[in-house]
Amino acid sequence: MKIIDLFAGAGGLSEGFRQEGCEIVAHVEMDKSACNTLRTREAFYYLKENNLLHIYIDYLLKSITRDELYSNIPQAVLNRVIEEEISNKTIPVIFSRIDDLLREDTVDLIIGGPPCQAYSTAGISRDPNRMKNDPRNYFYRYYIRFLRKYQPKMFVFENVRGILTAQEGRVFKNIRRNLSNAGYRMDYRILNAKDFGVSQIRERVIIIGWKKELEFQYPDFNLEIEPPTIRDLFIDLPKIKAGESVNGEGEYYLEKNIAIPSIRTEDWSLLTQHIARPNNDKDLRIYRLVVETWNKEGRLLKYNELPLELKTHKNDASFLDRFKMVRYEALAHTIVAHIAKDGHHFIHPDIEQNRSLSVREAARIQSFPDDFYFEDSRSAAFKQIGNAVPPLMAKEIAKKLKSTELI
Structure with a gap:
């Protein structure tokens, strides 16, 4: 399953999907430190797969520098991390870099969660305009541009529950309409990380979308996994x-x-x-x-x-x-x-x-x-x-989507 991870952060979502055997074609993220983390994680997986994990351990023990660590990794692997802010100006460049990584392959799934500050209770309460003029309200449009370009069979979109009520519900209504226009059906649930084995009470909106021609229903996530205290x-x-x-x-x-x-x-x-x-x-x-x-x-x-x-x-x-x-x-x-x-x-x-x-x-x-x-x-x-999505939660979502055999 080939995946693009948008607004990737440190890669919590992609880590969970990777643990289920998925291939991350590209991570797109603007934060420099998070991109360094993503590159180091790519290095970990490459070294592990090639029985060279001692190099990674040398790095963690500070016996070698980060540049020395990366010198052992093919550039094509490190290039999976695209350090760019997603905007109208940068999207053509990002598309081009992903196309180079894909070559002739197609994308099965897009995952990610646009920045949530515009929808969060804390962000809204601090802003005298209630975040109405914040451009992050509309970052979902960039996400949809990636759907239109790469036509994955499905997508997973994560955000805070405030996205359901932002701007008196207009934002979510627009998301649904724009997704439909792009050829996708969608459904959502408010899911709690604790129900996925995570030792944390963390509610998030998880939107799952699929091509209109696919026979699919939102998965049942009644996992009843008891997390450790x-x-x-x-x-x-x-x-x-x-x-x-x-x-x-x-x-x-x-x-x-x-x-x-x-x-x-x-x-x-x-x-x-x-x-x-x-x-x-x-x-x-x-x-x-x-x-x-x-x-x-x-x-x-x-x-x-x-x-x-x-x-x-x-x-x-x-x-x-x-x-x-x-x-x-x-x-x-x-x-x-x-x-x-x-x-x-x-x-x-x-x-x-x-x-x-x-x-x-x-x-x-x-x-x-x-x-x-x-x-x-x-x-x-x-x-x-x-800022991350708990990897255990992402892994269980990946497991459910794989079990449908649609992707």
């Missing part, structure tokens, strides 16, 4: 404090973690990016109070309950959930890109560690495998993780 998810990770990190062979706390075989595979022994951001003393005092309150009273501490010397805002009447803890015996709340700015909504439940989540912990909550490496800075990694 946060305690099970983290149990093999060494304890670190704010500002500390662990990166190396033999650093796992336990020999294996049977709760997460798809995340920590048996043939992988290198722990990377278990990095906790540093925090000032005030933040760490607040984190400790949040965890203490939960441990003693089973509730989250509200902002207006903080001691006066720990408050940084005068507003005591709203946004009282400024600090949130991820609970051991439950699933995480939604990981979002804001985690790149601070970890106040993602406090670690272990009071002795007294910190926010590490990069690897956030990646695990999103169901990324431990052999997945996020490029560039800690903040860039957090942003990529927060």
Whole structure:
């Protein structure tokens, strides 16, 4: 199954489809750090398939540079990552590059999710114009141009649930009409990542579309997969404090973690990016109070309950959930890109560690495998993780679509 991944981000969607044996012809993404991550993932798969994974491990251990890593990868493989913003100006260039990659082949499936800020509750609430003039409202039109050009049998379009109601529902109505004009039927569901084995409550709109001549119905995703709790998810990770990190062979706390075989595979022994951001003393005092309150009273501490010397805002009447803890015996709340700015909504439940989540912990909550490496800075990694589609969720969607034998 040959796939184009649009607005690819770090590649959560394509990772899930790849785990089901699909071939990613091209990833199109504008963010430089995310593109570096996509290229490094392409390097991983190429080296793994050619029994050269020791080169990838040398890179993760910082024995070789990224340029040296890429020098071992055919340029045609790295060229699958097209680092471009999708716009009227760039689409002809992107088409040309994809055509070069495809040669005589056809595209079976297009996947991706246009930027969701214009549809998100947070984005709308911050914008005085309620995002009505934001050009990202119409990025779906670019997606449809790719459908018209490559005529895949099916597509998967992911976004936040706000896309259903954006601009009083006009955006979604226009999406449906434009897809019909392009020759596709579509249906959608609001799906929750936790139902796909992901240790996170994360609702997203998943639109699936298909050529009008195909006999198809939206799949039944009643999978009833029980995701591991946060305690099970983290149990093999060494304890670190704010500002500390662990990166190396033999650093796992336990020999294996049977709760997460798809995340920590048996043939992988290198722990990377278990990095906790540093925090000032005030933040760490607040984190400790949040965890203490939960441990003693089973509730989250509200902002207006903080001691006066720990408050940084005068507003005591709203946004009282400024600090949130991820609970051991439950699933995480939604990981979002804001985690790149601070970890106040993602406090670690272990009071002795007294910190926010590490990069690897956030990646695990999103169901990324431990052999997945996020490029560039800690903040860039957090942003990529927060914006991603959980690979486990994508894998189950891929499995259902493959089972139809239509593609």
